[in-house]
Amino acid sequence: MLKYIMKRLLAGVLTIFVLITISFFMMHAMPGGPFSPDEQKNVPPEVLERIAASYGLDRPVGEQYLNYWKNLLRGDLGISYKKQDTSVNSIIDIHFPVSARVGAVAVVVALLIGIPMGVLAALYRGKAMDMAAMVFCTIGISVPVFIISLLLLYLFAGVLQWLPSFGLTSWRHYILPVACLAFNPIAYITRQTRSSMLEALEQDYVRTARAKGVMELWVVGKHALKNALTPVITYLGPLVAGLLTGSFVVERLFSVPGVGRYFVQSVSDRDYTMIMGIVIFFGIFVVVCNLISDILLAIVDPRVKLNS
Amino acid sequence: MNNLLEVKNLNTSFKIGVGTVQAVRGISFHVGEGESVGIVGESGSGKSVTMLSVMGLLPDYADIRADSILFAGREMTQMTPKQLRAMHGSEIGMIFQDPMTSLNPLFNVENQLTEPLRIHMKMGKTEARQRALELLKQVEIPNPEARLKQYPHELSGGLRQRVMIAIAIACGPKMVIADEPTTALDVTIQSQILELLEHLKNTTKTSIIMITHDLGVIASMCSRIIVMYGGIICEEGSAREIFYEPKHPYTWGLLNSIPKINGNPDEKLIPINGTPPDMLMPPKGCPFAPRCRYCMPVCREYMAPRTQLGETHAVACHLMHPKAPKVEREV
Ligand SMILES: Nc1ncnc2c1ncn2[C@@H]1O[C@H](COP(=O)(O)OP(=O)(O)OP(=O)(O)O)[C@@H](O)[C@H]1O
Numbered sequence: 001m002l003k004y005i006m007k008r009l010l011a012g013v014l015t016i017f018v019l020i021t022i023s024f025f026m027m028h029a030m031p032g033g034p035f036s037p038d039e040q041k042n043v044p045p046e047v048l049e050r051i052a053a054s055y056g057l058d059r060p061v062g063e064q065y066l067n068y069w070k071n072l073l074r075g076d077l078g079i080s081y082k083k084q085d086t087s088v089n090s091i092i093d094i095h096f097p098v099s100a101r102v103g104a105v106a107v108v109v110a111l112l113i114g115i116p117m118g119v120l121a122a123l124y125r126g127k128a129m130d131m132a133a134m135v136f137c138t139i140g141i142s143v144p145v146f147i148i149s150l151l152l153l154y155l156f157a158g159v160l161q162w163l164p165s166f167g168l169t170s171w172r173h174y175i176l177p178v179a180c181l182a183f184n185p186i187a188y189i190t191r192q193t194r195s196s197m198l199e200a201l202e203q204d205y206v207r208t209a210r211a212k213g214v215m216e217l218w219v220v221g222k223h224a225l226k227n228a229l230t231p232v233i234t235y236l237g238p239l240v241a242g243l244l245t246g247s248f249v250v251e252r253l254f255s256v257p258g259v260g261r262y263f264v265q266s267v268s269d270r271d272y273t274m275i276m277g278i279v280i281f282f283g284i285f286v287v288v289c290n291l292i293s294d295i296l297l298a299i300v301d302p303r304v305k306l307n308s
Numbered sequence: 309m310n311n312l313l314e315v316k317n318l319n320t321s322f323k324i325g326v327g328t329v330q331a332v333r334g335i336s337f338h339v340g341e342g343e344s345v346g347i348v349g350e351s352g353s354g355k356s357v358t359m360l361s362v363m364g365l366l367p368d369y370a371d372i373r374a375d376s377i378l379f380a381g382r383e384m385t386q387m388t389p390k391q392l393r394a395m396h397g398s399e400i401g402m403i404f405q406d407p408m409t410s411l412n413p414l415f416n417v418e419n420q421l422t423e424p425l426r427i428h429m430k431m432g433k434t435e436a437r438q439r440a441l442e443l444l445k446q447v448e449i450p451n452p453e454a455r456l457k458q459y460p461h462e463l464s465g466g467l468r469q470r471v472m473i474a475i476a477i478a479c480g481p482k483m484v485i486a487d488e489p490t491t492a493l494d495v496t497i498q499s500q501i502l503e504l505l506e507h508l509k510n511t512t513k514t515s516i517i518m519i520t521h522d523l524g525v526i527a528s529m530c531s532r533i534i535v536m537y538g539g540i541i542c543e544e545g546s547a548r549e550i551f552y553e554p555k556h557p558y559t560w561g562l563l564n565s566i567p568k569i570n571g572n573p574d575e576k577l578i579p580i581n582g583t584p585p586d587m588l589m590p591p592k593g594c595p596f597a598p599r600c601r602y603c604m605p606v607c608r609e610y611m612a613p614r615t616q617l618g619e620t621h622a623v624a625c626h627l628m629h630p631k632a633p634k635v636e637r638e639v
């Protein structure tokens with residue numbers, strides 16, 4: 001088990017190292033930028049040069065790279081190119097928890113709805129319940145999140161006026177953004193649970209459980225479900241990583257002050273330190289989430305330790 | 309000897325997309341208390357379906373009809389699912405063909421072995437664990453304490469089948485049904501498992517139904533043998549009758565396809581030519597007729613009636629008719 005975790009950890013560290021290096025050099029290979037004289041026509045070139053120097057941009061790229069690492073290892077992601085009094089760390093500190101809160105609720109909702117719905121669809125295979133779930137899944141997987149979001153926003157905040165359309169001041173404010181974020185994952189989890197549940201119910205060990213006189217509820221809820229959930233656990237890492245880092249569309253639409261919005265904005269601002277900082281932060285977050293779901297999987301499925 | 313299990317006119321079919329699979333077509337048999345009965349027949353002859361029908365363990369789309377299934381004097385066809393469940397694993401234990409897939413890969417031996425004890429005997433954790441250790445010793449698994457904590461993938465096929473046997477006998481059942489318990493195992497392991505089952509039979513007085521497609525497997529163990537083909541019983545009798553006075557050409561075929569006890573090792577084994585019938589459209593006559601070298605016109609038109617040859621020996625073959633030609637088994 002420990003060896004398995006160490007291996008995954010090492011792979012994660014390597015991934016992050018590569019991610020940082022590639023994104024650093026890509027940023028620097030990009031022509032132009034916020035301090036390039038061609039773009040800032042009304043600022044005197046000497047001023048631009050001074051600003052650039054204050055960010056260390058006058059140094060050779062190799063040295064900048066090493067400096068970036070030095071700061072990074074102290075946990076310092078640098079200062080925004082755009083807002084020169086704001087550090088990348090402070091943006092993440094303030095806005096990530098907002099995204100993470102909404103995202104975490106969405107993850108819980110997705111699991112609490114997706115798993116039971118998938119199980120029921122499998123148990124009532126071919127019946128109305130199953131059909132309805134499958135139609136929902138097809139919609140949930142194929143319709144893009146911004147269309148779903150607009151529809152929900154229009155319906156519940158616009159026409160019906162049941163729910164607030166922006167901000168995050170009460171629990172009711174969470175409903176629409178969470179629903180939009182969870183929509184696609186619910187569909188995915190339902191479909192996955194249904195198909196792995198159908199497979200599990202066909203297995204010999206389920207017949208063995210019945211031959212032992214195990215109650216049907218436990219045959220399904222213990223013997224089949226635990227096996228059916230292993231693919232869902234694998235999906236948990238990307239799911240948590242994806243939802244907790246926020247969604248640009250949803251945060252923009254519902255005026256949620258999350259980090260997802262800042263990320264996209266920093267791209268259009270060409271705020272390179274901000275982009276780098278958020279990419280690295282997200283990268284580490286994704287790696288950690290995947291590591292946790294890998295460990296979870298190894299706990300649930302004892303066979304994992306062998307073939308990894 | 310009293311009858312423990314008595315099945316009368318069992319018919320089981322499966323409605324599937326293209327039609328109805330008539331897997332079992334009107335079979336009747338009984339198993340006495342403490343008796344061990346073998347059911348033999350080629351793949352697809354309906355052996356598993358027969359036993360799963362008796363247990364009520366077939367999927368919903370199976371259509372099971374029987375005039376009566378009596379177990380220990382109780383009518384199983386009238387039982388509620390709850391009453392049936394109370395018998396599963398406590399009064400009747402089952403051992404399946406493939407020990408690789410019959411155990412749940414995500415639960416350890418202790419969990420799976422103590423499950424019937426906790427359900428049927430209402431044992432607590434420590435008591436069930438104690439009993440599980442005894443059971444593992446009973447099925448001759450060395451180092452039982454360590455085995456309890458292991459998962460199926462950490463055990464060899466033979467050990468897993470021993471665990472399955474331990475599960476089947478956990479609650480001291482009146483009857484154990486073993487559905488091809490050795491088919492998936494190596495030859496050496498096969499004989500060990502058979503020895504173990506025989507030993508359990510002799511020490512616990514449990515009735516055993518041994519399902520197999522290999523007559524050799526049950527030669528030493530079963531006192532009575534039922535030969536199935538195409539969803540019907542074509543011959544049944546004591547082991548002696550089946551081995552030394554077989555009457556049905558299909559039984560002859562089966563006997564010729566196994567090595568003889570004390571036989572010459574170079575002796576040629578004769579397989580039965582042809583393939584088993586398609587149970588979607590079973591032939592209206594004797595199911596074995598198309599492959600039978602003594603086939604008469606009547607065989608293709610009518611099912612053969614059951615002819616009782618002795619107290620235990622019965623055969624369903626038109627050759628038994630007084631006017632049928634006298635044929636001899638070719639050996
Ligand atoms: N769940 C099912 N659905 C549809 N048909 C089935 C089902 N189970 C069994 N059958 C059919 O019933 C017939 C008898 O099958 P059964 O499993 O009893 O054979 P068997 O004698 O046990 O053979 P084997 O030695 O291969 O185990 C076969 O034709 C099989 O295809």
Ligand SMILES: [Mg+2]
Nearest residue numbers: 355356357487
């Ligand atoms: Mg079978």
